[in-house]
Amino acid sequence: MKNCYKFKSLISNYIDKEISFRDRKFFESHKNECSSCQSLYTSVFSMKQRLGSLTSVETSNQFMESLRNKILKDRNSRILASQNKGFSFRQIPAFAYGFSSLMILVIAGFIYLQMPVNATNQEQQIPIAAQEKINNAKTTFQQQFDATPAHLPEETLAKAKADSGKSVQGDNVRNFENNMNKVDYQKK
Amino acid sequence: MIMEKKQKKVQLTDEELIKRFQEGDLWAFEEIVNRYRNRLTNFVFRYINDQREAEDLVQDTFLKLYQNKHAYKEIAKFSTWIYTIAANLAKTLLRKRKTRKLMFFSQLGPEDKDLDLPADDITSQQMVEGQFDEKIIQEAIAKLPEHFRIAIILRDVQELSYEEICNIIGKPIGTVKSRINRARLRLQKELANL
Ligand SMILES: [Zn+2]
Numbered sequence: 001m002k003n004c005y006k007f008k009s010l011i012s013n014y015i016d017k018e019i020s021f022r023d024r025k026f027f028e029s030h031k032n033e034c035s036s037c038q039s040l041y042t043s044v045f046s047m048k049q050r051l052g053s054l055t056s057v058e059t060s061n062q063f064m065e066s067l068r069n070k071i072l073k074d075r076n077s078r079i080l081a082s083q084n085k086g087f088s089f090r091q092i093p094a095f096a097y098g099f100s101s102l103m104i105l106v107i108a109g110f111i112y113l114q115m116p117v118n119a120t121n122q123e124q125q126i127p128i129a130a131q132e133k134i135n136n137a138k139t140t141f142q143q144q145f146d147a148t149p150a151h152l153p154e155e156t157l158a159k160a161k162a163d164s165g166k167s168v169q170g171d172n173v174r175n176f177e178n179n180m181n182k183v184d185y186q187k188k
Numbered sequence: 189m190i191m192e193k194k195q196k197k198v199q200l201t202d203e204e205l206i207k208r209f210q211e212g213d214l215w216a217f218e219e220i221v222n223r224y225r226n227r228l229t230n231f232v233f234r235y236i237n238d239q240r241e242a243e244d245l246v247q248d249t250f251l252k253l254y255q256n257k258h259a260y261k262e263i264a265k266f267s268t269w270i271y272t273i274a275a276n277l278a279k280t281l282l283r284k285r286k287t288r289k290l291m292f293f294s295q296l297g298p299e300d301k302d303l304d305l306p307a308d309d310i311t312s313q314q315m316v317e318g319q320f321d322e323k324i325i326q327e328a329i330a331k332l333p334e335h336f337r338i339a340i341i342l343r344d345v346q347e348l349s350y351e352e353i354c355n356i357i358g359k360p361i362g363t364v365k366s367r368i369n370r371a372r373l374r375l376q377k378e379l380a381n382l
Contacts, residue, residue: 008373009366009369011369011372011373012365012368012369012372013365013369016343016350018350018365040376043376043380044372044373044376047372047375047376047379048344048372050325051325051340051344051345052344052345052347054234054322054325054326054345055322056226056230057226057229057230057233057239057242058226058229059225059226059229059243059246060243063225063243063247064218064221066247067221067247067250067251070247070248070251071251071254074251074255
């Protein structure tokens, strides 16, 4: 049984004459004494012969012409590609995209880290008296900004305020109704 | 005079031809194509089991040769180089085919999965008339695992040397020898069961 296994593993080496003297001696003696191995060898050997004599597949008559067409088509597409030098995202290699997004990330991270630190530093560095002045200035500026323009009459202002409120409210109602209609429609 | 020149060119080795083609001689390219078109189509047909696709793939092999003629360096045998290009294209095609097949089966319902892909029926009557003998062998080859199939085709159908096969497959001699032996045993078993 062990010999049969060894015999099997040596069949091709024996057929192809790629076998050492010792292995060849073993192979031939086992072939003579084991009938099943002998028939296996005969079968494999004739199959190998048969494979070598299979009918050759011939290429068609259009082979050369199709090949020429392929070559021409390929050449034309290359010429087109080299002429078409307009901007295209495809021309930017992937690593360029990677590098630019990495740069954006680094810059964003740098700004994020720097910003709050600077702000607190500045506030800490400003003396209390100066800070009060700044705060005062801020309030006056804010007051000026919020103050109603003096040159418009009271009535016009009131009307404008009411109108703007109405239109906003009206829009909200309309949107809400639209949404409800949609929901109803979907339910149906 | 012209005939004499042509006669001389015909006797050129593959390596001399590719060198001429690299220098711009298109006649040399055509000569290479004519030398290899049938050999390669035969190899690819046995490997992918479709003659039309095989011819198309061999054209693509020559297109690659045309585009990358300078990629060939004299350190390798030209035949090994061109076989390797064809083999790689064929492997890619088989991979694509496998994905397509997987997608096809994943789209089927569970009750459809018993249906196999349509196969050519070989009747016992046809088996008796030796003309279908080749068809049976081809079907049996197609059933072999890919790495066994390519090894046995290159060795027994194309009759290449072990060294050439090693270079084309990119595996050491021990692996190639064992694959060829196992492929032969499997194929023998497959044909004996018919
Ligand atoms: Zn035995």
